[in-house]
Amino acid sequence: MEFMKQFLIAKNIPITDENWNIFAEKNIRREYKKKDIILKEGEIDDYLTIVEEGAARLFFIKQNKEITTRFVFKYQYLTSYDSFLNRSPSRCNVEALTDMVLWRVHYDDLQEVYRTSNVGNLIGRLTIESIYVEKLNKEFSYLSESAEERYLKLMKEQPDLFQLIPLKHIATYMGITPQALSRIRRRIS
Numbered sequence: 001m002e003f004m005k006q007f008l009i010a011k012n013i014p015i016t017d018e019n020w021n022i023f024a025e026k027n028i029r030r031e032y033k034k035k036d037i038i039l040k041e042g043e044i045d046d047y048l049t050i051v052e053e054g055a056a057r058l059f060f061i062k063q064n065k066e067i068t069t070r071f072v073f074k075y076q077y078l079t080s081y082d083s084f085l086n087r088s089p090s091r092c093n094v095e096a097l098t099d100m101v102l103w104r105v106h107y108d109d110l111q112e113v114y115r116t117s118n119v120g121n122l123i124g125r126l127t128i129e130s131i132y133v134e135k136l137n138k139e140f141s142y143l144s145e146s147a148e149e150r151y152l153k154l155m156k157e158q159p160d161l162f163q164l165i166p167l168k169h170i171a172t173y174m175g176i177t178p179q180a181l182s183r184i185r186r187r188i189s
Contacts, residue, residue, distance in 0.1 A: 001027055001103055003052060003075060008123065019119040026109035032096040038078070039094040045083040047104035048127070051076055054100030055164050058092045059172070068173040071097075071158070071165065078102065081131060097165055147176045151184050 001024050008015050032038055032054075039045055041060060056078050058070040069092060072078040083090035084107060105113070113120035141150055151174065154161060161170065171181040 004050060004103070007075065011126065013119065013122060013126070015119050019117050022117050023105075023113050023120060023123070026105045026113060027103045028105070030102045030104055032100040032102065034096055034098050036096045036100075037093060038096060038100075038102075039080055039083075039090055039092075041091060041093050042089045043083075044087060045080040045090050045094075046107050047079065048084060048107070048110055049078045049102050049104045051078050052101040052103060054096060054098040054102075056094055056096050056100060057165070057169055057173075058094050059169075060092045066169075066172060068169045071161065071169075071173065073158075073160075077127060077131065097169075142175060147174060147180060148184050148187070150174050151181070152188070 005015070005020055005024075008020075029052075038049075038056065051072055051074055053074060055074075056072045057068050058072070058078075058080065059066045059068045061067070078094065080090040080092055080094065082088065087107070110120075110124070114124055141153065145153070154170070154174070167181055168178045171178040174181065176184075
């Protein structure tokens with residue numbers, strides 16, 4: 001979990017060794033293989049999870065079609081947040097797109113960290129703020145940009161995405177069909 005500690009230090013979060021140990025000892029390292037289902041729709045997500053290595057997607061099934069809602073990469077949070085926060089069944093599945101290394105803290109353990117550490121509360125707030133901004137940016141993109149603009153933006157912000165992830169998943173994430181994505185790619189190249 002050293003990467004997480006360095007991230008906090010880079011964000012100027014004043015974390016003592018004691019506070020770090022309170023948080024770090026609650027985390028569990030897990031490994032998953034490509035195509036493993038990490039969380040199934042209907043299960044409660046009991047873990048706040050951060051990716052150390054690998055990539056995953058969150059998706060749901062509508063009319064027998066998979067709709068990707070989010071991709072998650074190295075050093076990003078991989079959690080079905082509404083399920084985690086509300087203790088309710090997840091509305092999505094979480095699938096490993098590559099082999100993965102994750103660090104997970106159980107909901108109950110995280111609540112204990114929040115109760116016993118001011119830095120824990122700060123980390124929690126910054127996490128939720130980050131997730132909110134990510135969601136807001138995606139919504140704004142859907143409402144204000146064409147599919148081609150979203151594709152170009154995705155190419156600029158996540159160039160590795162197209163080597164790691166099948167185009168059919170990228171298309172559903174963008175809210176278009178795989179055929180429409182192919183047309184956009186042909187027009188741009």
